[in-house]
Amino acid sequence: xxxxxxxxxxxxxxxxxxxxxxxxxxxxxxxxxxxxxxxxxxxxxxxxxxxxxxxxxxxxxxxxxxxxxxxxxxxxxxxxxxxxxxxxxxxxxxxxxxxxxxxxxxxxxxxxxxxxxxxxxxxxxxxxxxxxxxxxxxxxxxxxxxxxxxxxxxxxxxxxxxxxxxxxxxxxxxxxxxxxxxxxxxxxxx
Amino acid sequence: xxxxxxxxxxxxxxxxxxxxxxxxxxxxxxxxxxxxxxxxxxxxxxxxxxxxxxxxxxxxxxxxxxxxxxxxxxxxxxxxxxxxxxxxxx
Numbered sequence: 001x002x003x004x005x006x007x008x009x010x011x012x013x014x015x016x017x018x019x020x021x022x023x024x025x026x027x028x029x030x031x032x033x034x035x036x037x038x039x040x041x042x043x044x045x046x047x048x049x050x051x052x053x054x055x056x057x058x059x060x061x062x063x064x065x066x067x068x069x070x071x072x073x074x075x076x077x078x079x080x081x082x083x084x085x086x087x088x089x090x091x092x093x094x095x096x097x098x099x100x101x102x103x104x105x106x107x108x109x110x111x112x113x114x115x116x117x118x119x120x121x122x123x124x125x126x127x128x129x130x131x132x133x134x135x136x137x138x139x140x141x142x143x144x145x146x147x148x149x150x151x152x153x154x155x156x157x158x159x160x161x162x163x164x165x166x167x168x169x170x171x172x173x174x175x176x177x178x179x180x181x182x183x184x185x186x187x188x189x190x
Numbered sequence: 191x192x193x194x195x196x197x198x199x200x201x202x203x204x205x206x207x208x209x210x211x212x213x214x215x216x217x218x219x220x221x222x223x224x225x226x227x228x229x230x231x232x233x234x235x236x237x238x239x240x241x242x243x244x245x246x247x248x249x250x251x252x253x254x255x256x257x258x259x260x261x262x263x264x265x266x267x268x269x270x271x272x273x274x275x276x277x278x279x280x
Contacts, residue, residue: 070199070252125205143250144208
């Protein structure tokens with residue numbers, strides 16, 4: 001018998017929402033808590049670094065579902081929750097070429113967009129975010145301030161930031177702070 | 191963020207993303223080597239001035255071990271390579 005009911009809630013439920021900072025309208029930043037569907041962590045077995053085509057089958061077909069961030073290391077993300085059967089089906093595809101770990105409840109995605117989004121993120125990371133070197137679909141694992149995060153460009157003026165769940169609200173507050181000079185609209189799921 | 195290390199997988203990144211381990215030039219002695227050889231391997235380190243090879247871990251990036259050749263006087267970085275590429279790690 002369970003002594004208490006586990007409460008399922010998204011990591012950013014209690015995060016700050018609304019409009020903050022400058023009142024200009026031209027280059028406002030939009031901050032959005034994204035669906036906590038699934039996040040899978042893939043690590044290639046030794047000598048199997050070149051699994052790109054196999055790993056792409058693990059994704060749900062979304063445009064930026066598979067995110068490489070180092071040799072033989074990927075995150076696969078999607079908006080839909082995975083059942084245990086879905087997960088074991090994906091694990092079977094990889095057989096013993098790579099290991100797969102379900103991180104769906106461990107990492108959270110935050111969408112950030114706006115004309116000045118590169119200037120905002122550049123306050124926290126030294127990664128060159130210029131589109132010439134950081135193309136749409138490209139990912140980079142880096143630090144934003146002192147918080148480790150995976151940055152993915154999803155459009156000309158939009159990025160996704162994936163962060164460990166426990167750091168999500170802290171990073172959310174930091175991103176609002178970094179966006180104040182442009183004005184920011186922060187919106188969680190509800 | 192002054193000191194940039196050009197990771198062979200991630201490109202230029204600030205040193206804050208890395209963890210330094212130490213001298214990459216020392217060789218592990220054979221298992222049955224003398225106590226002196228093991229003592230030197232575990233404890234004794236030079237404090238070189240000038241060019242120096244070190245192990246750095248890209249902790250907040252690709253999490254790979256790198257061998258970075260740098261100058262301890264000028265902080266110039268001369269070369270960066272994945273440690274596994276040299277056959278030194280699994």
